[in-house]
Amino acid sequence: MSSRHTEVASEFRNALRGMAASVTIITTADGFGRSGMVATAVMSVSMEPPSLVIAVNKSASIHPRISARGSFCVNILSEWEETIASGFASAKGEGRFAYGAWASRTVDASHYGMPHLVTAEAAIFCKTSAVYDAHGTHSLFVGEVIHVERSGAFSPLTYCNGRYGTFNDDHVRTAHTVS
Template identity: 45%
Template sequence: MPFDVISTPSGEHPTRDVFRQSLRGFASTVTIITTEDAGELFGMVATAVMSISLDPPMLAIAINRSASSYNALTRRKAFCVNALGTSHEATSRQFSRPLMSDRFQDGDWVTYAGAHAAFENIPYLTRAQAAIFCETHEIVHYGSHAVFLGAVKEAWTQTAADPLVYCSGQYGRFSVDVA
């Protein structure tokens, strides 16, 4: 057997630790999911983000049901996915702080004031690689997490691609040349 980690006996579910260890090699773009609820800003770091459909545009985010932003995301039914660049590592670390009020202290955060009323006052990072505004289409609960299917209503992007990635417990980069 070429694997150097503890395996799961045949027919049994893997333990939480074995499953977590097996996922450590999945490199993911670091994002900050933001929303606003009753005048309070909410945000959290997430790497479980994926596109679902281009036509119509939809993405999915997976959120732990015990996360401090979970209830606000459920009530507001609108959110922004801010894809971070390599210059945002400190911002990502800021969003790991326990107090929500501390999280928006770093970075160029502004609140949405565009044409879609559903996103009014939702914060976004002006220098993010991308800011994707979604209305919650459906929430699917499974175990410890909920998957929010977000209908994309507005998306902004930078021309330079220099995403902040997270893999094996560390931040990194994956640079590409954009013509």
């Protein structure tokens, strides 16, 4: 990698640190158990059909499992779930699911046993409709939304500049720095 490329990548990373995003936990399950990751790289794509896209590093343990399963769940966290996000991010494998109240949802015959966080602001269940290589390190999974469960709360956990925070109609709060 050239020094110019390294410099651009570093500046790009620093610029993106100022881009606030909702914190989610992406999950899936297969014959080997549950798998998940904390992510902010989630974006709506369309309302017709309802769909979204997630970016997953090819080296992440969940990547081959989403690829094989063809479905995943995006759990949108609330401000009260910062400890779940931190614990989930620092744990490995099945140990991640020790953080939070997890249940399995069967949406239809092809979407059985999908883990979702019961207390999440929303759990969005998707079937993979397309996968795109994203220039080397990541894949973009486009998911068609097949089911949504909402808690009714609106106080999303956000991540910006290495810190968790939140905003809602009542206040804006900045939380601790994530190491």
